[in-house]
Amino acid sequence: MAITYQSKKRIFTLHTEHTTYQMKVDDFGFLLHLYYGATVRGDMDYLLTYYDRGFSGNPADVGGDRTYSLDVLPQEYPVMGVGDYRSSALIIHNADGSDCCDLRYVSHEIKEGKYGLPSLPAVHASIQEAQTLEILLEDAVSKVQVRLLYGVLEKADIITRSVQITNHGKEEIIIEKAASACLDFVSGDYDLLSFYGRHTMERNLQRKPVAHGNFVIGSRRGTSSHQYNPAVILAEKDTTEDAGGCYGMIFVYSGNFQFEAEKEQFDQTRALMGLQEELFHYPLANGETFTVPETILSYSDSGFSTLSMRFHHCIREHVSRGKYKDAKRPILLNSWEAAYFDFTGETICELARDAKELGIDMVVMDDGWFGKRDDDNSGLGDWLVNEKKLGCTLGELIDKVNELDMKFGIWIEPEMVSEDSDLYRAHPDWVMQIPGRKPIRARNQLILDFSREDVREFIFGQICAVLDAGKIEYVKWDMNRSIVDVYSQAHAQGRVTYDYVLGVYDFLEKLGKRYPHMLIEGCSGGGGRFDAGMMYYTTQIWCSDNTDAIDRLSIQYGTSFFYPLTTVGAHVSAVPNHQTGRNVSLHTRGVVAMAGTFGYELDIRKLTEAEKEEIAKQVRRYREEEELVRLGSYYRLSNPDQDSYAAWLLVSQDKEKALLSVVMVETHGNMAVRYVKLRGLSADAVYEDVETGKRYNGMALMKGGLPLPVEQKEYAAYQVALKRVCE
Numbered sequence: 001m002a003i004t005y006q007s008k009k010r011i012f013t014l015h016t017e018h019t020t021y022q023m024k025v026d027d028f029g030f031l032l033h034l035y036y037g038a039t040v041r042g043d044m045d046y047l048l049t050y051y052d053r054g055f056s057g058n059p060a061d062v063g064g065d066r067t068y069s070l071d072v073l074p075q076e077y078p079v080m081g082v083g084d085y086r087s088s089a090l091i092i093h094n095a096d097g098s099d100c101c102d103l104r105y106v107s108h109e110i111k112e113g114k115y116g117l118p119s120l121p122a123v124h125a126s127i128q129e130a131q132t133l134e135i136l137l138e139d140a141v142s143k144v145q146v147r148l149l150y151g152v153l154e155k156a157d158i159i160t161r162s163v164q165i166t167n168h169g170k171e172e173i174i175i176e177k178a179a180s181a182c183l184d185f186v187s188g189d190y191d192l193l194s195f196y197g198r199h200t201m202e203r204n205l206q207r208k209p210v211a212h213g214n215f216v217i218g219s220r221r222g223t224s225s226h227q228y229n230p231a232v233i234l235a236e237k238d239t240t241e242d243a244g245g246c247y248g249m250i251f252v253y254s255g256n257f258q259f260e261a262e263k264e265q266f267d268q269t270r271a272l273m274g275l276q277e278e279l280f281h282y283p284l285a286n287g288e289t290f291t292v293p294e295t296i297l298s299y300s301d302s303g304f305s306t307l308s309m310r311f312h313h314c315i316r317e318h319v320s321r322g323k324y325k326d327a328k329r330p331i332l333l334n335s336w337e338a339a340y341f342d343f344t345g346e347t348i349c350e351l352a353r354d355a356k357e358l359g360i361d362m363v364v365m366d367d368g369w370f371g372k373r374d375d376d377n378s379g380l381g382d383w384l385v386n387e388k389k390l391g392c393t394l395g396e397l398i399d400k401v402n403e404l405d406m407k408f409g410i411w412i413e414p415e416m417v418s419e420d421s422d423l424y425r426a427h428p429d430w431v432m433q434i435p436g437r438k439p440i441r442a443r444n445q446l447i448l449d450f451s452r453e454d455v456r457e458f459i460f461g462q463i464c465a466v467l468d469a470g471k472i473e474y475v476k477w478d479m480n481r482s483i484v485d486v487y488s489q490a491h492a493q494g495r496v497t498y499d500y501v502l503g504v505y506d507f508l509e510k511l512g513k514r515y516p517h518m519l520i521e522g523c524s525g526g527g528g529r530f531d532a533g534m535m536y537y538t539t540q541i542w543c544s545d546n547t548d549a550i551d552r553l554s555i556q557y558g559t560s561f562f563y564p565l566t567t568v569g570a571h572v573s574a575v576p577n578h579q580t581g582r583n584v585s586l587h588t589r590g591v592v593a594m595a596g597t598f599g600y601e602l603d604i605r606k607l608t609e610a611e612k613e614e615i616a617k618q619v620r621r622y623r624e625e626e627e628l629v630r631l632g633s634y635y636r637l638s639n640p641d642q643d644s645y646a647a648w649l650l651v652s653q654d655k656e657k658a659l660l661s662v663v664m665v666e667t668h669g670n671m672a673v674r675y676v677k678l679r680g681l682s683a684d685a686v687y688e689d690v691e692t693g694k695r696y697n698g699m700a701l702m703k704g705g706l707p708l709p710v711e712q713k714e715y716a717a718y719q720v721a722l723k724r725v726c727e
Contacts, residue, residue, distance in 0.1 A: 002131045002154040003110050011043055012108070012133065014150060016157040019299045021150075023076045024048075028061045029104030031137065031148075033074040033184045037245065038301040047186055048073065053266075057083035072266060074184035077137070077148055077163070079103055080177075086270055087214060087260045089179040090163075091277070094142055095171030103137035103146055110134075114151045115162070119502050121252050121536030122294045123160045123318045125153055143168040153318065157299070157310050163292040167284040174494065175282040179258075179274025181249060181295035183234070186268050192261050193233035193304075195558045199226045200546035200579055202527035203558035205641070210234070210261050210269055218258035218276045222447075222483025222497055223524055224531040230257040231531075231562040233307065234271055241636060242303040242679065248311055249273045250562055252319070253293035254533035255501035256280065279486055281494025296532065304561065305679070309633055312564035316631075319532050320566070322512060324519050324539040328626055329566075329597045330361035330407055331619055332474065337547065337573050338603040341368035341375055345390035345397045352406045354604040358612055359619040362474060363401060364409035369394075370466075371421060376480075377444045380416045381423030383462035385469070398470030409474030409519075410466070414459050414507065416445045416480065430455045432496075434487045442481035450503035452490045460507060467515060475515075477508070477538060479524040501533075508537035521569055521597075530559070530567075540569050540597045547573035547601050548580040549592040550715060553640040553663060556595050560636060560648070565629050570596025572618070574603065586611055588717035590618040591661050594629065595648060598622045625659050625721070628652055632659070635679045640665055644674060645708065651680040658687065660706070660720040667714050675705035682724065690721040698724075 004013045010025040011034070022034040022044050035044040056071035059082065070084040080088040081100025092101040114130035116122055133150040145168055151160035161181040167173050190210045194217050195203040208215070217232075219225035230251035236244050249271065251257050256276035263269050273295045284290055296314060300307035316325070333355040339347055343365075352363040368374065369390065371382030385394040392400075401408045417424050417431060424431065424446070431446040433439045439446055448455050467475070488496045512520065522529060522538035526545035534541060544555045552570065559568060570593040575583045593599070600615070607615070622629070632650035637660075640646035644666040650659045662676060681687065681698035688695050696706075708718065 002152040003133045003150075005108065005110065006043070009043060009045065011045065012135070014133065014152050014159060015039065016152060016154050016159065018157050018301070019159075021159055025105040028059065030070065030073070031076040031103075031105055031135065033076045033182070036183060036247070036297075037299055049186075056085075059083060072268075074186050074268070076182065077103065077146065078182060078184075078270075086264050087262050087272055088177060089182045089272055089274065090146070090165070091175070091177040092142070092144060093174040093176050095173065099176070101139045101142065101144055103139055106136040106138050106145075108133065108135045114153070114160075115149050117162055117291050117294060119505060120291060120293055121319070121505065121533045122162065123151060123153070123158065123252070123296060123314065124321070125151070125318055129153055129155065142173065144173060153314070156314055156318065158314050158318070159297045160294050161297065162294040164289055165284065165292070166289040167286055170286055172283055172285050175280075175284060175290055177275070177277040177280070178282075178290070178292045179272045180251070180292040181273045181297060183247065183249075183271040183297075184268065185270075188269060189237055190269055191235045191237060191239070193235060193561070194259075195229040195231065195561070197226050197527075199525050199528065200544060201551065202226050202530065202544050202555055203229050204554060205558045205561070205639075210263050212263045215261045216258065219256050220276055220278055222255060222486075222500065223479065223529045224254050224257060224533070225482070226525065226528040229530065229562075230259070230273075232259050232271075232273070233304070233561065234261065234269075235304070240303050241305045244303050245299070245301045246304055246307050247271075248298050248307050248562065250296040250311065250532050251293060252296060252532045252536070253501065254504065254529050254531050256497050275498070279497050282498065283492050283494065293533065305635055308561050311562045312634060315532060315535055315562075316564050316566055319535050320539050321536065322539060323517055328630070329519065329540065330474065331359070331622065332362040332364050332409060332599040333360050333604065334364040334366055334476075334571065334599065334601050336366035336411075337578055337601040341373065343368065345392045345400070348397060349400050349404070350605060351603070352401045352404050355600075356404050356406050358604070358616045360600065362407035362409055364411065364474060364476060366411040366476070367413070367478075369410070378418045378420035380413060380418040380445050381421040381448070383412070383459070383466055385466065394466065394469040398472065402471055407473045408471065409476065410472055411476045411478060412463060412466075413478040413480060414463055415448055415450055415504065417448050418445050429489060432483065432487055433485050437485070440484040442484070445481060447481065447483055447485075449488050449490065449500070450507065451488050451496055451499035452503070456503055456507050460510060463511070464514065467518075472518065474519045474521065475511075476521045476523055476542070479529060505533075505537065512537060523569075527555070530563070535563075535567055540567050542569040543596060546579045547571055548577040548582050549584045549589045549663070550582060550665070551580060552592050553646040553665065556592070557636065557640050557646065560634060565596050565634060568596035569599070570594075571599040571601040572615070573601040584715050585717070586614045588663055588715050590614070591663060591717040591719055594618075594622055594625070595661065621719075625650075628657055628659055633680055637676055637679065645676070647676045649678055649680065655680070655682040655685065656724045658722040660722070661717070662708060663717045664708070664715060667712070671710045673710060674708045676708060677705035678702050684727050685724045686726045687722040688725045690723055695725065
């Protein structure tokens with residue numbers, strides 16, 4: 001069994017294929033954390049130590065024993081008000097004004113299958129693939145009950161954690177802070193890998209030592225944000241891609257989050273992942289339950305690469321859902337960088353005709369097809385087709401595109417409204433706006449209060465009327481600003497940011513059920529909501545509004561630590577690039593975009609015949625390698641921010657095929673030869689370069705590497721397809 005309970009010592013042990021997680025209910029009913037790491041056998045409670053720690057207080061239960069203090073002991077779910085001065089996973093504000101919640105063990109239950117969460121995304125698994133542990137804790141005074149949920153996917157080396165808080169007391173309480181996962185380490189010296197950024201430059205890797213004090217990242221923007229991704233790695237000092245111990249944590253949520261890493265007075269380390277405590281004061285009346293979004297945990301004792309592959313598999317197989325979870329994705333052409341707002345129905349048909357000739361599957365009509373929408377200052381919220389602009393009905397346009405044997409997709413931004421719109425003029429009370437204050441604008445648009453069901457239902461009806469107009473097979477769901485005016489006329493204010501995200505999830509769940517065969521791509525100014533929560537509803541997400549191939553090397557490198565290529569929207573765009581002005585060859589742009597769900601973001605009508613031939617070649621190449629991109633094991637072979645080249649490798653699960661991709665980041669006079677060492681191949685096999693016929697031993701490629709050409713060419717790129725020919 002993946003989950004066991006030793007009743008004599010009251011020890012819980014969670015085993016995956018390569019890891020062990022252990023905790024203990026002690027003599028006073030406190031739930032103490034014992035161990036998480038590589039597989040061990042036996043009880044780890046000997047790691048607990050007891051000394052008089054001076055100013056660290058002692059619970060009343062222990063009498064005169066000064067050696068027992070929760071300020072020092074590793075805990076499974078630390079709370080404020082019981083003598084632990086470190087960061088808390090839970091802060092409850094009681095009706096009497098106190099901030100205290102003394103949680104003690106009540107009971108537990110082990111179940112087959114994986115728990116689910118009401119109204120929230122969560123890892124899913126068959127009853128054969130997972131087990132669930134529920135541990136019930138209670139504060140005897142306030143009657144607040146906390147149910148700790150653990151999901152164990154044994155073969156996947158994944159443990160998930162969530163928390164449900166129920167108020168069984170007579171008085172209302174306020175949840176001031178709530179995390180879903182805490183990891184306490186009694187020893188160890190760690191680095192923290194976090195992923196920071198900004199709009200058009202997301203998920204840059206930062207590796208810093210966990211030092212004394214608190215390191216905190218998170219989002220107050222209403223989304224998981226461009227600025228910090230809700231996924232982190234805690235790593236031993238010497239950890240590399242293929243050696244060393246590392247812990248990963250992903251928060252399965254698309255709104256405000258907070259991660260904390262604290263090294264305390266006795267050199268112990270605590271890591272917490274949960275909801276952002278600012279803008280959060282959630283009231284809970286008698287009988288009500290609050291659910292903290294899930295955190296996914298995994299551990300690797302063989303470096304970052306193994307950890308990444310475990311998360312890739314988890315998201316592909318146990319987070320993503322629907323038709324496109326396992327299906328091939330269409331290669332698409334998006335109209336945004338091709339035409340922006342300046343298009344007609346004929347423009348879309350012309351793009352579709354040219355795209356069809358090059359082997360592309362779909363044309364997507366981006367922003368500007370609805371209401372009074374010729375720029376980004378008006379029209380949002382009026383989801384009525386501008387037939388005058390298109391020159392036809394939407395159904396007629398879709399039919400014209402389909403007659404070309406092309407699929408049709410469309411862009412929407414349901415959460416937003418322009419002040420210059422019929423919707424806002426009719427319902428100004430539907431926006432998030434603080435009474436008596438003028439709103440903070442961003443991109444000249446306001447935010448609809450998606451915490452309100454009536455608002456969601458109205459927009460849902462409008463969007464469905466559009467989607468029912470014809471055979472629409474793809475939707476790009478965008479969200480192009482952060483939330484500032486946190487206020488709702490329908491809810492207590494401390495719960496608005498949380499309820500807003502649940503409203504978005506509710507809308508997406510209904511949309512997916514109504515249109516089960518439609519591919520939905522998430523977007524928030526590109527990668528502003530690139531998280532596992534959205535991946536539960538949208539199979540892929542536009543990785544970044546920055547389509548520059550060289551910037552994308554860094555963006556996609558950071559993204560790869562947690563998220564599989566199947567989630568990464570990546571397109572070839574025009575040069576000079578519209579975000580950076582950089583000129584990069586079409587070949588290099590294609591190589592970079594193939595590390596994701598491949599497509600194009602340019603005006604095909606303006607290309608030369610040679611460029612069109614190159615695109616047709618890229619499309620054929622991607623189709624040949626699509627299964628490898630979708631299902632292959634992904635290896636980072638360099639760091640594009642430190643090395644002179646960016647290199648990554650995809651290897652099929654049976655090790656029969658591999659695809660090496662390299663982009664030269666630096667060019668110098670009289671360049672030294674660079675050698676890229678491959679990984680993940682069968683050591684005793686012989687691999688053949690599909691293009692040249694040259695053969696290599698698998699171990700030779702991994703130990704000696706391949707020499708990269710020395711060319712006087714800026715940002716040169718290379719792809720080498722390998723197939724195993726013999727042992």
